[in-house]
Amino acid sequence: MYTEDMKTLQAVIDGLVAHVALLDETGVIQLVNRAWCRFADDNGSRLSDYGVGSNYLHLLSGAAQNALAASKADPDAGFAIAARDGIYAVIQQDTERFQLTYPCHAPHEQRWFLLTVSRFDLHEHSYIMVTHENVTTLKQSEQVIREALVGTVSALSDMSEIRDPYTAGHQQNVAALAREIGHSMGLDHNELEGLVLAASIHDIGKIAVPAEILTRPGRLGELELRMIQRHSQLGFDIIASIPFPWPLAEIIQQHHERLDGSGYPRGLSGDQIRIEAQIIAVADVLDAMISHRPYRPGLGAGAAFAELQAGRGRSYNTAIVDICSTDTFQAHLTTIYPRLFSAG
Numbered sequence: 001m002y003t004e005d006m007k008t009l010q011a012v013i014d015g016l017v018a019h020v021a022l023l024d025e026t027g028v029i030q031l032v033n034r035a036w037c038r039f040a041d042d043n044g045s046r047l048s049d050y051g052v053g054s055n056y057l058h059l060l061s062g063a064a065q066n067a068l069a070a071s072k073a074d075p076d077a078g079f080a081i082a083a084r085d086g087i088y089a090v091i092q093q094d095t096e097r098f099q100l101t102y103p104c105h106a107p108h109e110q111r112w113f114l115l116t117v118s119r120f121d122l123h124e125h126s127y128i129m130v131t132h133e134n135v136t137t138l139k140q141s142e143q144v145i146r147e148a149l150v151g152t153v154s155a156l157s158d159m160s161e162i163r164d165p166y167t168a169g170h171q172q173n174v175a176a177l178a179r180e181i182g183h184s185m186g187l188d189h190n191e192l193e194g195l196v197l198a199a200s201i202h203d204i205g206k207i208a209v210p211a212e213i214l215t216r217p218g219r220l221g222e223l224e225l226r227m228i229q230r231h232s233q234l235g236f237d238i239i240a241s242i243p244f245p246w247p248l249a250e251i252i253q254q255h256h257e258r259l260d261g262s263g264y265p266r267g268l269s270g271d272q273i274r275i276e277a278q279i280i281a282v283a284d285v286l287d288a289m290i291s292h293r294p295y296r297p298g299l300g301a302g303a304a305f306a307e308l309q310a311g312r313g314r315s316y317n318t319a320i321v322d323i324c325s326t327d328t329f330q331a332h333l334t335t336i337y338p339r340l341f342s343a344g
């Protein structure tokens with residue numbers, strides 16, 4: 001019965017385009033398909049019997065160790081360990097399915113594969129199915145779309161620079177401050193990218209506000225204030241129709257919301273406000289107070305930090321304000337505002 005199963009399974013997996021290995025419940029490779037063997041041949045694999053009879057978990061641990069021996073920072077080691085742990089989790093039935101997209105370095109091209117691990121039972125035997133699919137084309141088109149969208153943000157940012165150099169400089173500073181805060185808060189690479197892009201166009205809605213109002217010194221009237229305050233909703237309206245892979249429109253819309261619900265446009269409070277918007281809110285206040293404005297000189301870093309402390313936990317997220325008070329962050333300020341902090 002068991003041997004019969006193996007024959008059937010071999011025929012089934014041989015018909016698949018993906019590279020497939022079937023493991024037993026201890027991780028030992030029982031069967032591999034034709035695509036697996038062809039790939040091994042094409043890439044000069046030195047595994048005997050294409051790995052059949054070897055424990056896949058051990059092979060991956062070995063691959064991670066080899067990668068680390070070649071270079072301490074080799075990202076391949078991380079992928080090998082993640083793959084091993086994912087397969088183990090499926091074996092242990094901690095999860096039904098595990099997936100991981102990973103780069104596969106070939107001498108002449110960068111390829112990407114999608115690893116999928118799942119489990120099935122057949123005639124009292126459990127098998128772990130490991131498939132590797134080549135998703136390079138998909139990954140490349142994703143990359144092209146991503147670059148086009150990043151280019152769109154950069155074009156929008158250039159557009160605001162042409163109209164209003166002050167706002168453009170402000171957005172760049174806020175993006176640099178937000179990156180530092182986001183990094184310290186442990187945002188992942190993708191979230192950090194979205195945060196920085198949103199920060200770099202967070203005031204895009206100001207293109208709809210007359211320049212005289214934006215740069216006018218002195219107190220603004222009620223109507224003028226309302227015109228300026230519309231910019232976060234207008235920013236949302238401008239960006240919302242572009243299908244960014246990050247929630248840029250929402251982040252921009254929420255950058256003047258305050259923790260206690262006193263902000264605008266929607267009066268959101270607490271967790272209703274996206275963390276990226278909470279970060280930009282703090283970075284925005286810092287830069288607005290530190291930098292010179294067309295109608296007044298900068299108020300200085302001391303005044304900016306006093307404002308953050310005064311609003312800590314009320315207007316501004318406590319953790320974010322605390323990050324801004326660290327020595328690391330303070331040291332970073334000198335690189336964002338070199339002129340302000342240079343001696344003399």
Ligand SMILES: [Fe+2]
Nearest residue numbers: 202203255256
């Ligand atoms: Fe703003």
